[in-house]
Amino acid sequence: MKNVFLTFVFLCTSFLLAQEGNTMKKVVTPPEKVKLAFEKEYPGKTAVWSEEYVGDDNDEIRYEAKYNVNNTTKALAVYDNLGNMKAYELQIPLSQLPPKAQAYLKKNYAAKAIREIAVVVDYKKITTYEVGIEKDSKFYDIQFDKDGGFNVIVEKN
Structure with a gap:
């Protein structure tokens, strides 16, 4: 009985550690400086912050503020x-693409495949649109330029 209990504890611990390693962002x-910039730009909004390392050698930190x-x-x-x-992403409805x-998506994907739609403005003030699609149990970001022209499909993990 003791061995069964120890095995159970070991399996549970392993599972929890594996889950912790899979978390997206902490x-x-x-x-x-970052908090003040956000508060100045979006007064009264409460953000959930995460960080991401970017750059060729993952040597640059980006702070991401998600808010409603x-x-x-x-x-x-x-x-x-x-x-x-560095960038701003706003969730939008399909009608604002x-x-x-819209025509590209209608031609190539079922409406139920669309999971999220956003307009993105980067630090150079370049506007693009990103549409999250789920197909064959995989998630993809389809990117369009400011006029709705197709740019690229990126597979997400």
């Missing part, structure tokens, strides 16, 4: 460690 507290614009719309603001905004992008 919730963090950003530097004061209203009861039905979510947004993401991305900052560097000095508080400079450019007609060209």
Whole structure:
């Protein structure tokens, strides 16, 4: 009986450790400069912060602030460690995609495959659209330019 109990504890512990290693992003507290930049840009909004390492050698930190614009719309603001905004992503409905992008999606994907739609503005003020699609149990981001022209499909993990 003791061996069964120890085996059970070992399996549970292993499972929990494996799950912990699979977490997407850890919730963090950003530097004061980053928090102040967010509060200035989005007064009264409460964000859940995470960090991500980017760059060729994963040597740059980005702080991501996820927050609710209203009861039905979510947004993401991305900052560097000095508080400079690097990107902004806003959840939008299909009807706000450019007609060209809507036509591409209608032609190539079932409506139920669309999981999320967002408009993205980067630090250079370049606007793109990203549509999350699930197909064959895989998740893809389809990216369109500001006019709705197809750019690329990126497989997500």
